[in-house]
Amino acid sequence: MRVLFALALGFWASAAPIVYVLDLWVERDGAFQxxxxxxxxxxxxxxxxxxxxPNHFGPFLSxxxxxxxxxxxxxxxxxxTVAVVIVPNECFETTTVTLIFRGELPHVxxxxxxxxxxxxxxxxxxxxPVLAPWREGWIVYPTFSFGDNLVAEAADYVLTVRVPEGWLPVGSGSEEELSPTLWRLTGTNLREMGLVLVKGYAEKRLSHPLGVELRVLFPPELRPAGERALEIAAEALALFSSFFGPYPYPDLDMVFVPLWGAAGVEYPRLILIGEDYAGDPGRDFFAEIVVHELAHQWWYGEVGTDQVAEPWLDEGLATYAAGLYFEAKGKLAQKVQEWEAHWARAQALFPQGSVGSALWEFAVGPQARRSYSGYVYSGAALxxxxxxxxxxxxxxxxxxxRFCAEKRGGLAQAARLLAxxxxxxxxxxxxxYAKYFRR
Ligand SMILES: [Zn+2]
Structure with missing residues (x-):
């Protein structure tokens, strides 16, 4: 499923950073250019x-x-989901591509x-438009309606965004207000530029002793969940820094939004939390959402992975990181039991699968699809x-x-961790390996 156009070899090791300068104008109805x-x-x-x-689901970006x-x-x-730009003249050592785009956010x-x-x-x-990674060829996969489809290099970003009056942008960069409707977001070594606009939200901030600015944004009625998310993130940030190495960014924003079929979603320096789970923030599952997405800041953000070919690598590490958080609360045995039950169910549903299965292997039918998280999250954590x-x-x-330090800013392969x-x-x-990655 990997499309490789064999061209130049091996220059990425010494590559200069990729830089995105994005200008975006978002209208009140969700249209943008x-x-x-x-x-x-x-x-x-x-x-x-x-x-x-976005075109996986319809003609939303052109x-x-x-x-x-x-x-x-x-x-x-x-x-x-793929645009191949034909180079009209010559591709220079450092090339600049300018793409003008427009799109619309669906209301469903x-x-x-x-x-x-x-x-x-x-x-x-x-x-x-996100530049595909190059490794002896362009890495281009089909897209799927589940899992994470993005595979991208880390890059530096400057985003200038004009928002409708009354809306606030929150993204993967440091947000600077140029005027109430014009903002600049800047960040370095970002896997992508995540972005959400919110209206009528409240926020709370916390300066973490490890030098990280934490912020949570929530609809006013969800204040207890917002405050709880801030406490959980502060605690887990200290724990994960001790296990994996320093938190890789200057800040983290957490935003409560409506989500479907997902409890949380990670972007660099930005976590989305499904507001359906905010009603009872004392539940362990609420904490699990926050700490799982926080762990992705190391495993997906700092250390990039091929989320389509090897989804277990970042999901397994994030799931296990959540286990470490619960271990500190004396609840690891309970987590292990949950993982065992999920993994056993996955094997019953889709015996041909394994922890190492690629996203497309889970797309062959409904049983396989339902086994995805049992293998890729729970089996990998086990x-x-x-x-x-x-x-x-x-x-x-x-x-x-060591794996984190070696692969920082790059795209890691599971084989290296296993070695x-x-x-x-x-x-x-x-x-x-034979037990979990069997074929
Ligand atoms: Zn995850």
Whole structure:
């Protein structure tokens, strides 16, 4: 399923950073238009692949003009979510592509509802053309109605966004107010620019002793859940920093929004929490949403993963991280029991699956689809837990910190983490791999 256009090899190791300059104008009804200027290294290429992810659910994002290094360019669509920009002249060592785009947010929720206009929120997941990663070829997968479809390089971003009067933008960058309706969001080493607009929300902030600014935004009636989310995030941030290494960004925003079929969604420096779960913030599941999405700041944000080919890697680490939070509360055994039950159910539903299955393997039918989280979240967390028992705490967490430090800012492959485990654990790890990653 991986489309590889074999061209230049191996220059990404020394690549200059990718920079996105985005201008966006959002209308009250959810219509929007904008310009994406993307600068990146691309010697020798003739085609440049951009993803228009919102088009998985309908014609919600389109290009109206393209330029490469100032010259007008054409593009072809292989699929509604893929635009291949044809380089008109020559692709320079550092190339700048300008894409003018327009789109509209549907008023009914598709998928998880992360690209939708609601009464008090506009969720704008992947509202701009995203450059596909290049590894001996463009990494381009089909899109799916479940799981996370984005596979992207880390990049620096400047977003200038004009919002309708009364709306507030919250995104993956530091938000700077230029006027009440004009904001600039800037951030470095971001996997993507997450963005949500809110109206009539309240907020609360907390300066964490580890130097991270935490903020939560919520509809006023959900204040208890907002305050609880802030406490949970502060506690888990300290815990995860000790296990994985320092929190990778200067801040974190948490925003309560309507979601469907998902309890939370992660973006760099931004977490969306499903407001359906805010009614009883004392429940363990509420804490689990917050800490799971927080853990993705390390596993997906800082250390990028191929979320389509190897969804277990970031989801398993985030699920296990939530287990570490509950372990600190004396509730790890309960979590392990839950994971075992979910994993067993997944195996009964879809015996051909495994923890290592790619997203497309779960798309073959309803039984396979229903087994997705049992394998990719629960089974993967169980695998990590058993690996930890074999390796011992000191080696297990040292390997996670090493993996994080090695792959920071890049796109990691699961094979590297498994190799690090095997170096220390030897043949016992081989047996564990056979149990969870069987084919
Ligand atoms: Zn997750």
């Amino acid at each position: 904008g310009t994406a200027t993307v600068t990146f290294p691309c010697p020798g290429k003739t085609d440049l692949v951009f993803r228009l992810y 290009l109206t003009e393209a330029q490469v290094n100032g010259a007008r360019a054409s593009w072809e669509s292989l699929d509604p 929720a598709h998928g998880y509802g992360i690209f939708a206009r609601q009464a008090r929120t506009m969720t704008l997941a992947q509202f701009y 695998f990590l837990h058993e690996a930890r028992k074999i390796l011992g705490d000191a080696a297990f967490f040292a390997i996670l910190r 690090l485990f095997e170096e220390v654990g030897g043949p016992a790890l081989g047996e564990l």
